[in-house]
Amino acid sequence: MPSVSQTTFEHTLADFFRVRLQDEAAGLEPRPQEDTLWYIGNLLARFGDSGQVFSYDRGELDIRPLALLYRDALEVDSHHHRCLLLRQLGDLALFLGALFPENYARRGIGRDYFIGMGGGAYDYLGENARHNRSVFSELSRRFDRLLELVALVCGRGQVLDAGDILQLYQRWRESGDPQVAAQLRGLGVVLSGGELH
Structure with a gap:
């Protein structure tokens, strides 16, 4: 069961992402359904907790x-x-494909892989889930565009210069924040375990 602070964090983060999604989606034709934007905002907030992304395997x-x-x-x-x-498959495909495409590209896994896996998962849910069928159907049909939207909302489209990256690195060294570490890794910065604080 999540703690009160975890619940507050996810709620606040979900609100942040929803506002960003609504702002960026205004330029898309057709604009995604409001329910779909809410779903994606909640997904991004949920994955703000690394325990929702990572699992123990062997x-x-x-x-x-x-x-x-x-x-x-x-x-x-x-x-x-x-x-x-x-649902977990579709959500992870959307999240990982939008935020960490270069990590997978180095292993020979391209954008089509995420579109196929995520779109296929959501397609099944669009026809068979008990709830949110219209949301899953839209996620399936427009997976490629929504992948771009998530990347844009999460700042993947922004270009950082060396000074910005250095400031981000310094912030990570001072705080040890795993979100900042993930952003640095997404930029290709290799972080060793002994560099915290």
Whole structure:
């Protein structure tokens, strides 16, 4: 059960992302449904907690590969559990594909992989989920555009100069903030474990 401070953090972060999503989505034609923007805002806030992104697999903390999540969804007997796994797959594909594409590109995994995995997962949910079918359908149909929207909202489209990166690095050294560390890694900065504080 999340603590009160965790719940407040996610609520505040969700509000931040929703406002950014609404502002940036105003220029899209057609504009995404309001429910879809709310869903994405909540998704981004949820993934603000690294415990929602990472999981233990064979004794190591890592991000479960999307292909393995897909396999798990195919093999599970319960319709309810299949929908949960596919939602996790779609959400992770949207999040990782928007925020960390260069990390995967170095391993030969391109944008089409995220679009196929995430769009396919949301397509199934659009037809089979108990709730939010219209949201999942839109996420499936417009996955590529929504991937760009999430990247824009999360600042992936902004160009940082060396001074900006240095300031971000200094902020991370002083605070040890995992979100700042993730942003630095997304910029290609390698951080060693002994550099905290």
